[in-house]
Amino acid sequence: MPRTRLKIRIVLVAALAGALVALTATVAGASRLTGTHLSGAGSTFVQPLVNKWISPVKSQLGTALTYNGVGSTGGVTAIDSRGVDMGMSDAPLSQFPGKCTNCVQMPWALAGTAVVYNLPSLPYLHISGPVLAQMFNCTITKWNAPAIKALNPGRTLPNTTIFPVHRTDGSGTTYNFTDFLSKVSSAWRNGPGTGTSVSWPSCGGNALGGSHSSGVSGVVKGQVGSIGYVDVYYAKSNSLQYMDVKNAAGKYIQPTLASFKAAGSSDTTPNSNGVISIVYPSASFPTAYPICTYTYVDVQKTGNGSQAPVIRKFLNWAIHTGQSYGPALLFQPLDPGVVTWDTNNAIPHIGS
Amino acid sequence: MSTAGHGALTRTKILKRQQAVSRAMEGVAWLAAFTAVAILVVVVWSVARRGASQLSFDFLTKPQIAYDPTQPQGLANAFVGTFVIVAIATAMALPFGILVAIYVNEFATRWIRNAIGLVLDLLQGVPAIVIGFFVFGLIVLPLHQQSALAASFALAVMMLPLVARTTIEVLKLVPSSLREASLGLGVPRWRTVVGVVLPQSVGGTLTGVTLAVARVAGETAPILFTSSLVANGTSWNPTHALMTVPLAIFELSDQPDLPSQQRAWAAAFVLLMFILFASLAARWLATRSKRKLGRAR
Amino acid sequence: MRLGDFVLQGVAGAAAFASLGLVALIVIEIVHRARPAYSAFGFSFVYRVIWDPVHDVYGAGSYLFGTVITSFGALLLAAPLAIGIGLFLSELAPKGILAPVTALVETLAAIPSVVIGLWGLIVLAPFLRDHVDPALHSVLGFIPLFGQAAVGPSLFTAIIVLTIMILPIIASISRELFLAVPSELKEGALGLGATRWQMVRGVSLSYSRSGIAAAMILGLGRALGEAIAVTQVIGGGTEILWNLFTPGDTLASKIAANYQGTSGLLETPALLYLATILLVFSLITSVLAQLIVRHAARQHGAQ
Numbered sequence: 001m002p003r004t005r006l007k008i009r010i011v012l013v014a015a016l017a018g019a020l021v022a023l024t025a026t027v028a029g030a031s032r033l034t035g036t037h038l039s040g041a042g043s044t045f046v047q048p049l050v051n052k053w054i055s056p057v058k059s060q061l062g063t064a065l066t067y068n069g070v071g072s073t074g075g076v077t078a079i080d081s082r083g084v085d086m087g088m089s090d091a092p093l094s095q096f097p098g099k100c101t102n103c104v105q106m107p108w109a110l111a112g113t114a115v116v117y118n119l120p121s122l123p124y125l126h127i128s129g130p131v132l133a134q135m136f137n138c139t140i141t142k143w144n145a146p147a148i149k150a151l152n153p154g155r156t157l158p159n160t161t162i163f164p165v166h167r168t169d170g171s172g173t174t175y176n177f178t179d180f181l182s183k184v185s186s187a188w189r190n191g192p193g194t195g196t197s198v199s200w201p202s203c204g205g206n207a208l209g210g211s212h213s214s215g216v217s218g219v220v221k222g223q224v225g226s227i228g229y230v231d232v233y234y235a236k237s238n239s240l241q242y243m244d245v246k247n248a249a250g251k252y253i254q255p256t257l258a259s260f261k262a263a264g265s266s267d268t269t270p271n272s273n274g275v276i277s278i279v280y281p282s283a284s285f286p287t288a289y290p291i292c293t294y295t296y297v298d299v300q301k302t303g304n305g306s307q308a309p310v311i312r313k314f315l316n317w318a319i320h321t322g323q324s325y326g327p328a329l330l331f332q333p334l335d336p337g338v339v340t341w342d343t344n345n346a347i348p349h350i351g352s
Numbered sequence: 353m354s355t356a357g358h359g360a361l362t363r364t365k366i367l368k369r370q371q372a373v374s375r376a377m378e379g380v381a382w383l384a385a386f387t388a389v390a391i392l393v394v395v396v397w398s399v400a401r402r403g404a405s406q407l408s409f410d411f412l413t414k415p416q417i418a419y420d421p422t423q424p425q426g427l428a429n430a431f432v433g434t435f436v437i438v439a440i441a442t443a444m445a446l447p448f449g450i451l452v453a454i455y456v457n458e459f460a461t462r463w464i465r466n467a468i469g470l471v472l473d474l475l476q477g478v479p480a481i482v483i484g485f486f487v488f489g490l491i492v493l494p495l496h497q498q499s500a501l502a503a504s505f506a507l508a509v510m511m512l513p514l515v516a517r518t519t520i521e522v523l524k525l526v527p528s529s530l531r532e533a534s535l536g537l538g539v540p541r542w543r544t545v546v547g548v549v550l551p552q553s554v555g556g557t558l559t560g561v562t563l564a565v566a567r568v569a570g571e572t573a574p575i576l577f578t579s580s581l582v583a584n585g586t587s588w589n590p591t592h593a594l595m596t597v598p599l600a601i602f603e604l605s606d607q608p609d610l611p612s613q614q615r616a617w618a619a620a621f622v623l624l625m626f627i628l629f630a631s632l633a634a635r636w637l638a639t640r641s642k643r644k645l646g647r648a649r
Numbered sequence: 650m651r652l653g654d655f656v657l658q659g660v661a662g663a664a665a666f667a668s669l670g671l672v673a674l675i676v677i678e679i680v681h682r683a684r685p686a687y688s689a690f691g692f693s694f695v696y697r698v699i700w701d702p703v704h705d706v707y708g709a710g711s712y713l714f715g716t717v718i719t720s721f722g723a724l725l726l727a728a729p730l731a732i733g734i735g736l737f738l739s740e741l742a743p744k745g746i747l748a749p750v751t752a753l754v755e756t757l758a759a760i761p762s763v764v765i766g767l768w769g770l771i772v773l774a775p776f777l778r779d780h781v782d783p784a785l786h787s788v789l790g791f792i793p794l795f796g797q798a799a800v801g802p803s804l805f806t807a808i809i810v811l812t813i814m815i816l817p818i819i820a821s822i823s824r825e826l827f828l829a830v831p832s833e834l835k836e837g838a839l840g841l842g843a844t845r846w847q848m849v850r851g852v853s854l855s856y857s858r859s860g861i862a863a864a865m866i867l868g869l870g871r872a873l874g875e876a877i878a879v880t881q882v883i884g885g886g887t888e889i890l891w892n893l894f895t896p897g898d899t900l901a902s903k904i905a906a907n908y909q910g911t912s913g914l915l916e917t918p919a920l921l922y923l924a925t926i927l928l929v930f931s932l933i934t935s936v937l938a939q940l941i942v943r944h945a946a947r948q949h950g951a952q
Binding site: 370371373374377378380381382383384385387388389391392395396398399448451452454455456458459460464467468470471472473474475476477478479480481482483485486489490493509512516540541542543545546566567569570571572573576577580581598601602605606613616617620623624627628631635 | 653654656657658660661662663664665667668669671672674675678679681682729730731732733734736737738740741742750752753754755756757759760761762763764765766767768770771772813816817820844845846847849867870873874875876877881901904905908909920921924927928931932934935936938939
Binding site for chain 1: 497498581585593607608609
């Protein structure tokens with residue numbers, strides 16, 4: 001009996017040792033998938049475009065691109081910890097102090113944020129920045145408030161409670177939206193301010209949160225009277241109601257490619273850090289949609305090894321050929337000035 | 353003044369009321385048990401109904417491909433990741449737990465026995481999210497990278513108290529006569545422990561391990577900080593962050609679109625079935641080992 | 650001969666002492682990483698109600714509130730239910746259904762938190778919002794706790810979810826406690842003419858008093874530390890609102906909600922500060938439960 005037991009124990013130990021050996025072999029043999037693979041993570045804002053790029057990048061460049069839409073904050077965390085080759089964020093790195101301090105940042109796509117809401121049979125309501133700020137600041141609490149009625153003469157607004165919906169995850173879309181609110185409302189600027197994650201007033205419990213664009217869209221769809229913000233492509237492809245937003249010239253603008261282009265023309269040169277702000281362009285751009293943003297890609301300057309040329313080749317493709325895939329997804333192709341800046345000042349700095 | 357008859361009537365009335373109260377409380381207890389069973393049935397039924405219909409060969413073998421909704425989607429990457437992480441965690445926790453149990457049962461003084469017992473209880477009480485954060489600070493931050501290995505370490509820390517405790521219990525059950533006989537025959541202490549006592553406890557340890565696996569396979573919190581920023585595609589590489597089934601459910605549960613929710617239910621169904629199966633296996637092992645040890649006496 | 654013994658004792662001893670050090674290591678690591686937040690905010694962090702990554706100011710106030718309300722609320726609901734189940738399984742269950750029901754109660758404990766959270770979010774929350782919350786509001790609305798109900802994810806939903814999760818622990822410990830009551834005491838009471846309930850109340854419950862207290866504290870500890878299921882159903886609220894039907898947040902849930910990263914410079918240390926508070930709670934509840942059990946064992950030993 002004891003001998004058989006001993007044999008069993010020997011077999012078990014041997015199996016365990018074998019498994020450990022196999023494991024070590026896997027670990028030693030498998031390195032980070034390189035050469036024909038590129039990994040990116042971050043913004044859900046740019047995700048539809050990046051996803052669209054995966055097939056052509058594979059066939060034209062021979063590179064397998066993988067992308068994980070964890071949100072802008074997640075993307076910056078990922079590239080900071082070198083868990084991916086590229087981080088995508090709609091918010092500039094200045095919003096993430098201490099992260100990705102030795103990175104290249106460049107704008108590589110342009111689109112807008114839609115203000116979505118849920119009021120059946122009341123499409124395309126008009127809204128202005130200051131009123132929007134008051135809604136999210138809890139100073140306007142009902143849809144038939146005088147301020148909202150004034151922007152929408154001739155429409156019957158119901159006595160429904162306003163439920164402001166925000167992103168609970170760290171989001172570049174939040175950054176874009178709060179950037180806009182800060183520009184049009186001093187109360188907002190001095191209060192919650194601009195950021196990927198802000199201290200949203202809770203409106204006595206009426207303020208709701210959703211994770212990622214899909215979460216916000218789900219909350220808005222499920223709660224009559226709610227108002228939120230998601231990227232425009234998401235709003236349109238999920239049939240969400242969205243508003244016409246008043247710009248600096250006093251016009252109510254729908255989020256369309258033309259209005260994005262107009263906003264983009266307000267500034268076509270990134271600053272030395274690669275950042276451009278096109279939120280709430282001045283009145284000289286009467287057809288501009290006021291809540292537009294560039295979205296950025298962040299890459300470590302050093303330590304990329306053999307991935308460096310692959311990254312550079314991909315980014316070059318993205319800002320040239322890649323842009324043609326944009327319009328169908330409501331991304332306005334980059335202005336030549338931006339493309340030039342990226343080519344000269346950003347991509348060359350991506351080293352091994 | 354009460355006559356005997358009047359007193360008897362009052363006594364009967366009081367008795368009747370007391371009986372009624374007793375029966376009512378019995379009813380309450382029945383109701384409580386019924387509520388617990390009802391909750392379980394409702395939850396399992398919800399998961400089964402919404403999840404089982406989504407199961408398909410594709411679901412089990414294809415990874416999650418975010419970029420092409422037209423392609424069949426699955427959660428193969430999550431199943432692989434969970435397997436790798438739990439396997440490595442078991443490989444870490446099992447020898448450690450057995451060694452701790454051996455020390456407690458064979459070598460330790462009473463003071464140390466109590467101290468380790470207390471520590472194991474404290475460890476079991478630490479919330480999973482804190483353990484995840486602990487491993488994040490210990491391993492992920494210094495290395496600047498998440499990995500399945502870090503997640504395994506977190507799970508191993510959670511498995512340790514369970515494995516150690518069960519092994520201690522089962523070692524205690526091994527009759528001292530066995531030890532004395534072996535030592536009396538001149539077998540050295542260490543061989544007695546390893547060759548005579550330990551084999552008797554294999555069944556109990558296996559039970560402990562199975563229970564621990566059932567427990568940690570479904571844990572999400574320790575994974576959040578150690579293996580959540582994962583690349584798409586199925587990978588077996590433990591030095592990378594790998595997707596896991598609980599995390600997949602967690603992330604999918606936030607999505608309001610129907611396909612994502614359906615995948616969440618399907619994954620929940622698979623996870624639940626695995627855990628129920630593992631719990632049943634543990635129970636069977638426990639009965640078997642108890643019977644064996646009973647015979648050895 | 651001696652070498653083998655020495656090696657085994659050494660290796661096993663190393664493992665044992667490593668496990669002793671593990672808890673200490675956890676405390677040290679968490680506290681160390683939280684230090685920047687502690688230096689910046691001091692003790693006032695614990696009660697301040699703010700979480701502002703833009704201005705880099707944080708406070709645990711609203712999360713502490715949420716943790717206390719949801720955990721104690723869940724205990725309030727789960728304890729009587731669990732004790733009832735324990736009584737049922739030890740005294741009342743007919744032979745045929747004793748084993749299956751015991752197994753079923755233990756199975757409830759095995760369901761992973763993320764599955765309960767998924768069910769809670771998609772099935773329970775809408776049900777509570779549409780049927781239970783309004784009913785409670787109309788009956789108990791004069792109490793601010795049961796105010797207007799509008800949304801599914803809320804403190805109340807979290808309380809129900811936590812109740813379901815801590816029910817099995819308290820129930821199975823209660824069951825063992827009642828089974829351990831010496832039968833002479835029980836039969837003695839019955840022999841004196843006590844009804845079943847009088848026997849339970851006078852003998853079983855009072856004999857197991859401390860054990861049940863310990864079980865409840867363990868259940869409380871479990872509820873305090875639950876992150877996943879809570880964060881899925883609690884709605885991520887940021888202020889202290891006394892209406893149970895509004896979104897809220899707890900310490901564990903806030904930590905889980907930020908797993909993808911933080912933007913403020915002090916935000917991660919602030920989250921670790923939350924984890925420190927949580928760790929302190931869990932250690933206190935574990936030690937308290939242990940002390941009660943030991944005290945009770947001594948008492949019963951002396952009897």
